[in-house]
Amino acid sequence: MSRLTGAGEQQRRAEVIDDQGDTVPLPVIPSAGDPREPSDHRQQPLARASDESRPPFTPILKKVALGVAVCLVAGAGYAGLRQVANAPADPNGSPAHSHPATSATPDQAESGVQRAVAGEAVLQKMTDAVENDNRTEFLDTIDPKAPDFRGSARTIFSNLTTLPISTFQLRYVSDDPGALTPDRQTQLGGTQSWLAQVEVSWQLSGYDVKPARETLPVTFVTRDGTTYAASFSERFAAGQRRPVWALGQVEVAKGKHSLVVSLDSEAEAKSYVSVADKAVDSVSKVWGKNWRQKVIIYLPAKQSQMEGILGAQPNTYTQIAAVTFAELDSPAVGAPVRIVANPKLFEELGKQGRRIVLTHETTHVASTATASPVPLWLAEGFADYVAFTAVPVQDESAAKELFKAVRAGKVPTTLPTPEAFAASATELPQAYESAWLACRLIAEREGQAKLVKFYRAVHASKSSTGLADAFKSVLGMTEAEFVAEWQKYLERLAGA
Numbered sequence: 001m002s003r004l005t006g007a008g009e010q011q012r013r014a015e016v017i018d019d020q021g022d023t024v025p026l027p028v029i030p031s032a033g034d035p036r037e038p039s040d041h042r043q044q045p046l047a048r049a050s051d052e053s054r055p056p057f058t059p060i061l062k063k064v065a066l067g068v069a070v071c072l073v074a075g076a077g078y079a080g081l082r083q084v085a086n087a088p089a090d091p092n093g094s095p096a097h098s099h100p101a102t103s104a105t106p107d108q109a110e111s112g113v114q115r116a117v118a119g120e121a122v123l124q125k126m127t128d129a130v131e132n133d134n135r136t137e138f139l140d141t142i143d144p145k146a147p148d149f150r151g152s153a154r155t156i157f158s159n160l161t162t163l164p165i166s167t168f169q170l171r172y173v174s175d176d177p178g179a180l181t182p183d184r185q186t187q188l189g190g191t192q193s194w195l196a197q198v199e200v201s202w203q204l205s206g207y208d209v210k211p212a213r214e215t216l217p218v219t220f221v222t223r224d225g226t227t228y229a230a231s232f233s234e235r236f237a238a239g240q241r242r243p244v245w246a247l248g249q250v251e252v253a254k255g256k257h258s259l260v261v262s263l264d265s266e267a268e269a270k271s272y273v274s275v276a277d278k279a280v281d282s283v284s285k286v287w288g289k290n291w292r293q294k295v296i297i298y299l300p301a302k303q304s305q306m307e308g309i310l311g312a313q314p315n316t317y318t319q320i321a322a323v324t325f326a327e328l329d330s331p332a333v334g335a336p337v338r339i340v341a342n343p344k345l346f347e348e349l350g351k352q353g354r355r356i357v358l359t360h361e362t363t364h365v366a367s368t369a370t371a372s373p374v375p376l377w378l379a380e381g382f383a384d385y386v387a388f389t390a391v392p393v394q395d396e397s398a399a400k401e402l403f404k405a406v407r408a409g410k411v412p413t414t415l416p417t418p419e420a421f422a423a424s425a426t427e428l429p430q431a432y433e434s435a436w437l438a439c440r441l442i443a444e445r446e447g448q449a450k451l452v453k454f455y456r457a458v459h460a461s462k463s464s465t466g467l468a469d470a471f472k473s474v475l476g477m478t479e480a481e482f483v484a485e486w487q488k489y490l491e492r493l494a495g496a
């Protein structure tokens with residue numbers, strides 16, 4: 001599993017996407033459809049014939065068991081603002097286009113300042129236009145000779161007024177005069193054109209306690225003495241996330257506890273509100289109500305949009321159902337957290353599967369798993385505990401791979417390690433299943449309230465012995481004693 005982002009920090013990547021953007025595959029099994037949705041006969045192309053003999057629920061559960069394994073914590077794979085701002089704009093990293101500021105001559109420095117002043121003025125006008133809800137002013141900042149971008153800009157402005165945005169800021173971070181090729185500069189025309197990195201901060205009113213933040217590449221062009229923005233999407237650097245409102249027209253639906261943002265349709269956004277609200281209620285029943293009880297769900301229309309939101313390489317998420325992530329460069333408590341669904345797979349999960357996945361992800365949101373020192377087995381096991389408490393499932397289905405191993409005499413000797421949750425881990429299902437049953441054992445032995453207390457104790461700990469301390473103070477036992485009991489529990493459940 002991925003390394004910590006920094007020693008002693010209360011931030012780490014807690015889930016199954018590592019630094020390389022490696023992800024957990026969903027199992028290659030057919031979707032038998034939700035038993036309660038007999039009309040849903042979609043089949044997955046990768047179906048295995050042997051699965052047809054399984055009970056109807058098994059495929060969903062199997063898929064969900066890994067579907068829920070899919071959460072990204074805290075900007076994994078994102079290089080961070082400074083690195084992105086300084087990186088060559090070409091994802092292939094053409095060094096010829098990189099001009100570190102340290103090597104700039106006085107003339108170059110002066111023209112850099114002039115570009116920054118001109119660009120900053122455009123950004124200020126844009127910010128004012130958004131604040132004043134003035135579409136004409138906003139479009140006045142867009143290059144009149146970039147018709148495609150003018151179309152995008154209309155959509156972006158419309159999105160910014162559709163979303164409940166309370167703060168919107170653009171900040172000129174850096175530029176690279178060599179990032180645009182001579183051909184591109186000729187195409188743009190004007191007296192000068194360049195690419196700058198611009199930090200955008202935006203906050204969803206009623207949902208975010210801190211602004212979301214991305215860095216956008218903005219192309220500027222000066223013609224007839226006026227500087228305009230000519231693109232928001234030129235030469236994205238690897239790992240550079242895109243705000244959802246820059247990816248296409250958004251439709252928004254609000255529930256009691258949820259904000260659903262769809263890049264597809266208003267009908268789709270509305271259709272997810274009740275399941276999102278239910279997920280929040282399910283989580284609050286276990287976790288308590290001492291959290292914001294709000295969840296934001298992004299529903300991209302295309303996988304490429306999901307990849308844009310996460311700053312992922314193309315096709316990284318072909319087999320991923322949903323991801324929980326902090327929309328900030330440096331994850332911390334209070335960072336704006338969103339759940340983003342993979343449109344195709346999420347749809348294929350069926351109604352019940354989606355509810356399990358969203359409850360699992362919402363548990364991560366409630367317990368601020370994006371900025372928590374809890375070990376992965378506890379974060380994932382607890383999220384599954386909450387999800388499977390809300391949507392009960394047969395052990396035989398939900399712990400299939402683990403039971404198989406236990407029956408074969410392979411009882412786990414330790415609680416799942418962080419490495420066991422890595423995308424490339426061969427026994428990933430067992431990791432999730434055994435983590436879930438570890439949490440369930442605590443709840444059965446001590447009561448659900450004690451499980452929550454245990455989680456909170458580890459979460460709040462600032463010490464490297466937080467887990468051991470919580471075992472002792474909350475459960476009155478050592479980890480080794482717990483593991484021994486858990487092994488017996490697994491053997492009993494598996495009938496081994």
Ligand SMILES: [Zn+2]
Pocket residue numbers: 015068069070071360361364379380383
């Ligand atoms: Zn998870």
